[in-house]
Amino acid sequence: MLIRTNVNGEERQADVWPGTSLLSMLRDHLGLVGSKNACEQGECGSCSVWLDGELVCACLVLAAQAGGRDVRTVESLAQGDRLHPVQKAFVDAGAVQCGFCTPGLIVATADLLQHDPTPGEETIREALAGNLCRCTGYQKIIDAVRIAAECRRA
Amino acid sequence: MRIMDVLLPRTLDEALEMKAAAPAAMPIAGGTDVMVELNFDRRRPATILDVSRLPELRTWRKEDGAFFLGAGVTYARIVNDLTMFPALMQASRTVGSPQIRNRGTVGGNLGTASPAGDALPVLAAYDAEVVLARAGGVTRALPWHQFMVGPKKTVIAPDELILGARWKIARGPGSFSKVGTRNAMVIAVASLCLLFDEGGRTVRVALGSVGPTILRAPDAEQFLARVLHDAGAWDNPRVPVPPAAIEEFAGRVAQAGRPIDDVRGTAAYRRHACTVLAQRALTWALSDRKLKETR
Ligand SMILES: Cc1cc2nc3c(=O)[nH]c(=O)nc-3n(C[C@H](O)[C@H](O)[C@H](O)COP(=O)(O)OP(=O)(O)OC[C@H]3O[C@@H](n4cnc5c(N)ncnc54)[C@H](O)[C@@H]3O)c2cc1C
Ligand code: FES
Ligand code: FES
Numbered sequence: 001m002l003i004r005t006n007v008n009g010e011e012r013q014a015d016v017w018p019g020t021s022l023l024s025m026l027r028d029h030l031g032l033v034g035s036k037n038a039c040e041q042g043e044c045g046s047c048s049v050w051l052d053g054e055l056v057c058a059c060l061v062l063a064a065q066a067g068g069r070d071v072r073t074v075e076s077l078a079q080g081d082r083l084h085p086v087q088k089a090f091v092d093a094g095a096v097q098c099g100f101c102t103p104g105l106i107v108a109t110a111d112l113l114q115h116d117p118t119p120g121e122e123t124i125r126e127a128l129a130g131n132l133c134r135c136t137g138y139q140k141i142i143d144a145v146r147i148a149a150e151c152r153r154a
Numbered sequence: 155m156r157i158m159d160v161l162l163p164r165t166l167d168e169a170l171e172m173k174a175a176a177p178a179a180m181p182i183a184g185g186t187d188v189m190v191e192l193n194f195d196r197r198r199p200a201t202i203l204d205v206s207r208l209p210e211l212r213t214w215r216k217e218d219g220a221f222f223l224g225a226g227v228t229y230a231r232i233v234n235d236l237t238m239f240p241a242l243m244q245a246s247r248t249v250g251s252p253q254i255r256n257r258g259t260v261g262g263n264l265g266t267a268s269p270a271g272d273a274l275p276v277l278a279a280y281d282a283e284v285v286l287a288r289a290g291g292v293t294r295a296l297p298w299h300q301f302m303v304g305p306k307k308t309v310i311a312p313d314e315l316i317l318g319a320r321w322k323i324a325r326g327p328g329s330f331s332k333v334g335t336r337n338a339m340v341i342a343v344a345s346l347c348l349l350f351d352e353g354g355r356t357v358r359v360a361l362g363s364v365g366p367t368i369l370r371a372p373d374a375e376q377f378l379a380r381v382l383h384d385a386g387a388w389d390n391p392r393v394p395v396p397p398a399a400i401e402e403f404a405g406r407v408a409q410a411g412r413p414i415d416d417v418r419g420t421a422a423y424r425r426h427a428c429t430v431l432a433q434r435a436l437t438w439a440l441s442d443r444k445l446k447e448t449r
Contacts, residue, residue, distance in 0.1 A: 001160065018160045018202065019192050040193040042186055042254055043339070054230075054256045060189040061257070062182055064160040065204055108252070129338030130251020 003067045007032070008076040014063070022066045023047045023058035026073060034074040034103045038132075045131030046104040048111075049073045055111040057130070074103040077110065086110045089148035090141075097135035105131045109145050117152055119145065161203045166210035166287070169315060172203055174289040177312035179203040183211075183226055184257035186250070187266045205315065211261060217320070222285070224318040225261020229273075232260070238323075241279065241347050245272045245330040251339050261316045267302045270342045270363040274302070276330055278360035278368045279347040280321035286314045293317065298368070305366045326350030327442035329435050332362070333427045335418075343419040344427035346407070348435035350443070355379060355388050359432065364411035364424045371410035374432070378403045391443035400436055407432035 004013045007030060014029035021040070026032045026049070036046035040059045047058040050072040058071075077084035083091070086109045096102050105128065112119060112127040119127065124145045125138075133141060161179060163169035173179060180199035182188045183206050191197040205211060211226030214236070221239075229246035233255065236243055249255055249272050263271040264284060277284075283295040288311070298319075301308055310316065328349035334340030345362035357378045359371040381403070387393040413424035 018158065019198070021189060021193060041190045042250065045251065045253060048253060055253050056257050057253045059193060060185045060253075062160065062185055062189065062192075062202065062204065064162060064202075065182070065185065065206055067162070111252070126338060127252055129336075130253045 001064065003063050005066050005068070006070045008072055016063050018064060020063040021059050022049070022051070022061035022063050022071065025063040025066070026058060026071070032073050032075055036100055036103055038100065042130075043132065044101070044104070045108060045128075046101050048104040048107040048131065050107070050111070055108060074107050077106065084110065085151045086113070086144075086148045089151060090144045093140050093144035093147055095136060095140040095144035101131060101133040101135075105133065105141060109148060112145070113149055113152055118149060159201045161201060162207070163203070163205075164207060166208050166315075166317075167289075169203065169205055169208055170287060170289040170313075173315055174313045176201050176203070181205045181265065181315060183259045183262045183265070184228065186254050186258040187262055205261075211318065214318075216323075220320055220322050222318055222320045223260060225264070225316040226259050227261075227318075229255035229258050229260075239276075241328040241330045241349060242273070242276045245276045245332075245345075245347070248272055248330070248332050248338075248340075248342075254339075260319065264301070264308070264316055264319070265310075267306050267308045267367070269305055269365060269367055270345070271368075272330070272332065272342060272345060272362065274298075274368045275345055275347040275360040275362040277319050277321070278370060279328065279349040279358045280319075280324070281358065282319045282321040284319055285317040286310060287317045288314045295320065299370075302367050307367075324349060324351040324353065326352040327439040327446075329438055331431050331435060333431065341418065344411075344413070344424045344431060346428065346431040346435055348432070348439060350439055352388070355383070357382075359407055359410075359435075361407070361411055361428060363418075364413040364428060366412070369410055369412065371407045371432075374403050374406035374410060377406055378436070391440075391447040395436075395440055400433060403436060404429045404432035 001018050038044045038046045042057045042060045049058045108131050161172045179201035181203045211224045213224045229249045232246040260273045263273040282298050284301040285295045287293045330347045332342040332345035342363040347360045349358045361369045381399045385393050408425045408428040411428050413421040
């Protein structure tokens with residue numbers, strides 16, 4: 001079936017099998033491979049995107065449900081070579097090891113900071129509870145969120 | 155079987171007509187249960203019916219003394235907006251992660267009818283009815299225990315959709331608590347909702363994850379109502395409730411559970427968890443009553 005969706009500010013369309021997830025539409029049909037596919041069951045958050053401004057797991061949205069709506073992916077954050085402050089903070093903090101979880105964490109962090117520009121540690125941990133990282137042990141990720149929050153304030 | 159079609163109704167009437175014409179169509183709301191099944195090939199419905207855009211399901215309202223919560227209201231909206239129902243808010247806050255709470259709905263929780271569904275003990279303690287609709291403006295309301303009849307089993311008819319849940323608003327403290335291996339993203343090993351109804355002078359307790367479906371604890375409820383009555387605590391919340399009675403109440407709550415051993419915990423552990431949850435919930439409620447009284 002044909003799905004028309006606004007992705008990162010552009011009208012896009014894809015002809016997908018009706019059972020396709022938004023994640024698969026983004027990656028396999030629209031070539032946006034920033035959102036990662038790790039679990040396809042909402043557990044890991046590596047597929048986090050915004051749907052009409054709300055943070056969601058793209059693997060749990062039926063592509064057809066995103067028809068006529070606004071989707072924003074991790075690809076929308078950097079401006080050309082200029083990294084988004086959250087991306088820069090992850091690099092500066094050393095919060096990236098294999099990097100598989102990173103796009104999802106960046107999106108979830110940017111979402112958190114939109115809602116709460118000065119989150120405490122508990123808030124950060126709760127906001128990122130749906131994003132799993134198998135490498136870093138999370139401490140550097142928390143540091144990155146703090147750096148990003150300070151950057152935003154500066 | 156291949157999925158052939160996704161139906162995308164814009165209004166409830168349209169959705170009910172579609173369901174009548176294609177009763178096998180599987181509704182999808184937030185998709186947080188349905189998509190897992192699709193992604194893992196556990197289900198291959200020929201038709202999917204998207205109910206996530208129906209404005210009629212995304213609302214709530216007061217209906218003289220009662221409250222109606224639309225099936226399509228997400229946990230995130232409950233946490234943000236429904237502060238008048240602390241137990242429902244607390245339960246919603248424990249669901250999954252922000253990503254899950256932004257999509258997952260109470261209607262989906264009812265549709266799945268897992269004994270571990272976190273909204274369900276709250277609806278049971280509220281004595282909620284589940285409102286179902288079919289084409290032609292026909293609705294019926296079933297008490298929660300007649301709607302959910304077993305693990306993942308409901309009596310919804312193939313041509314019906316869940317409109318929402320409705321309950322009488324009770325005055326009095328209440329809470330939801332859950333035991334799991336983490337503070338977030340966890341399926342309950344045991345959960346409990348306790349609610350005081352000061353007007354009716356009753357206490358209601360519902361348990362999740364410790365039986366084939368949600369269970370109430372009528373024996374414990376009656377015991378506690380009697381204790382409060384005998385102590386004069388219904389009229390005067392400052393009257394202390396003897397610790398032995400709190401313990402007895404908690405023990406009776408645990409007796410109402412019918413837990414099994416599974417990967418998440420043993421039956422014995424679950425029973426113990428019920429005792430602890432009941433004790434804590436009652437202690438919080440009693441102190442809330444006192445605070446309210448002294449304010
Ligand atoms: C990572 C993860 C974590 C989770 N954590 C929790 C948790 O902590 N606690 C918890 O309780 N649940 C949890 N869940 C399960 C799920 O999020 C909840 O059950 C949620 O309430 C489902 O709502 P939904 O709108 O996403 O339902 P959907 O997946 O869209 O639908 C679920 C079922 O209900 C039916 N349905 C939905 N709406 C209607 C309607 N209006 N009429 C008729 N049938 C309908 C569907 O056909 C389907 O059978 C989790 C899920 C995931 C993936
Ligand atoms: S791939 Fe979507 S949450 Fe893991
Ligand atoms: S950096 Fe490897 S999973 Fe997070």
